[in-house]
Amino acid sequence: MVITLKRPLFVKSFTTIDGRNVNVPIAYGSGLVLEKVSNVIIHGMQIHDFRSQPGGAMEKLVGADGDAIRHVSSSKIWIDHNRLYKSEDGLLDVTRGSTEVTSRISWVGNLWNWKSIGDMFENRARFKQSGRRIRPGYNKQQYFRAESANRIRMLTKDAGALFCSTRTRC
Secondary structure, three states: OOEOOOOOEEOOOOEEEEOOOOOOOEEOOOOEEEEOOEEEEEEOOEEEEEOOOOOOHHHHHHOOOOOOEEEEOOEEEEEEOOEEEEEOOOOEEEEOOOEEEEEEOOEEEOOOOEOOOOOOOOOOOOOOOEOOOOOOOOOOOOOOOOOOHHHHHHHOOOOOOOOOEOOEOO
C-alpha cells in the first residue's frame, strides 16, 4: 500500500508518525507540513516523489512547494531513521524560526544539496554544506528578509510577560 496525499498533511503538535516494521510509503503527491507545532516525531518512514500542489488559502501561506517534510516556525522535531528521496523542491525544509530540529540517521538521496543561510548553531550542533552551490528558489510569497541569528538576543530583549496593574501603564 502507498499513501498518496492530494494536499499537504498538516501535522499537529505532540504527534508521532511511526513507520517501524511496516512498508507503507508516503509518495507521488504532496508532503508533510509542520507549521507552528512542537514535539513531533517522524520515525521509520519512506517518503518520496513529491511535487508542488495547488491548494487553498492555508496552503498559500506556508506553501505546498514540493517538499517531503516542511517545518515552518516549529520546534522540538525529531526526524529519525527515514528514507527521503525524489522531491521537486527539497526533501527537508526548515524555515522561519524553526528550532530544535534533529534529523538523525536518515537516508537522503536524489537531491543532495544542503544549504544553511545565516543560521547559528549551539551546543555542538553542526552543519556541513554539500552538493553544488545553490541559491534559494523562493517565489514572491515565500521570500522574506531574514535577520542574522546573531541578533536574536537583541531582537528578543523586550520579549516576555508584561507586568501590569491598574495603577501603572504597560
